[in-house]
Amino acid sequence: MYKPGDEAVSRLDSRVASLRVRQPWGDHGHWFGQLDSIRLEAGRADAAQLIRSGDWGSAALRQPPSPGRTPMHAHAQGRALTVGYDADRWRADIGTTPLGFEFAGLAAGLDLKGRVGSADWGVSLAHRPVTGSLLSYGGQRDLFSGIRWGAVRRTSALLQFATTWRGLEPFAQLEWATYRGHEVLPNREQAAAMGVDWALSRGADHYLAVGPVLRLRAFDNNQNHYSVGHGGYYSPQRSTTVSVPVQAAMRGTDLSWVVRVAPSWSQSSTTSAPRFPTRADLQAQAAAQGQGTYGGSRGPGAGWALQSTWEYRMNAHWTTGFRVAAERSPDYAKEQVHLYLRWHEKPQRGPVPLWPSTVMPHAGV
DSSP states (O other): OEEOOSTTTTOEEEEEEEEEEEEEOSSSEEEEEEEEEEEEEEEEEOHHHHHHHOOSBTGGGOOOOOTTOOOEEEEEEEEEEEEEEEESSEEEEEEESOBTSSSOOEEEEEEEEEEETTEEEEEEEEEEEOOSSHHHHHOEEOTTTOOEEEEEEEEEEEEEEEOOBTTEEEEEEEEEEEEEEETEEEEEEEEEEEEEEEEEEEETTEEEEEOOEEEEEEESSOOOOOBTBOOOSOOOSEEEEEEOOEEEEEEOSSEEEEEEEEEEEEEEEEOOEESSTTOHHHHHHHHHTTOOEEOOEEEEEEEEEEEEEEEEEOSSSEEEEEEEEEEEETTEEEEEEEEEEEEOSSOOOSSOOSSOOOOOOOSOO
């Protein structure tokens, strides 16, 4: 995954190699274990660059150092282990965030789903790292003060509902989440989504659908900065997004693919935030220098998202696939590429599944 941004601060190049084992257990489930080797690269910057930007660590309080000081290399490397069980109506996992990062801990999740009449419901509980930046994922150590901060964990509860009505598939979601990190101001999020999928064409070997989606999000405070006390993750106080996804899927005997394109329009706002919300001593110094507050923002924007997954069965035991994804908005950009190879102990016969199942890093959100 690649996200552009300021060197050693908001930029992120994430590379993950995963090994997953999945075996039947009981009549209707599988146990699984997964090992992820993860390297995060945010780039290099010398102390003078960080001081000029003022949005990292305690750099806003410092004076430019003498030339020639060794640049900071912002990176992290570690391994995460996960084990779990996947059944027809429930799924559970527990594991670690990457061991070797500045901070490490537990990650876990529980998913339940069921059906009442023609309606489907789902409940998901999760405790995961926030993976949008090096600071939010693994944490960092301040070059100037030695303070360690970051490593934000999101604890969430998600309710989902979907049904069918006159050829349409309406759905709704409600979610509540808390965000906590080391030396980071706690935060809360409330989110809701609703939409309708309209299947233009559906068959055993193809699917084509379109439908509008409305998403609402609200955070208690603005944590979209990288100084001590901030978490380095997107957290608008109000965000409204309308998108119109178009999704197509098709399969043959040995090949299946899915493409999803979603143009969107959004209106979001962030409030002003103290520069050092968890450290009264640093905040007092920043206020005395006239740098005590980050400004807020407000405005509309257009964006788009693209995702495509392809899977090919090479023979009865081996399957390969890849997934590409990209997002664009006025203040955000991200690209992802996943390649995977899967070995099946039991020979695979007949057409491949219509919906490819990719192997994804397991620890984060």
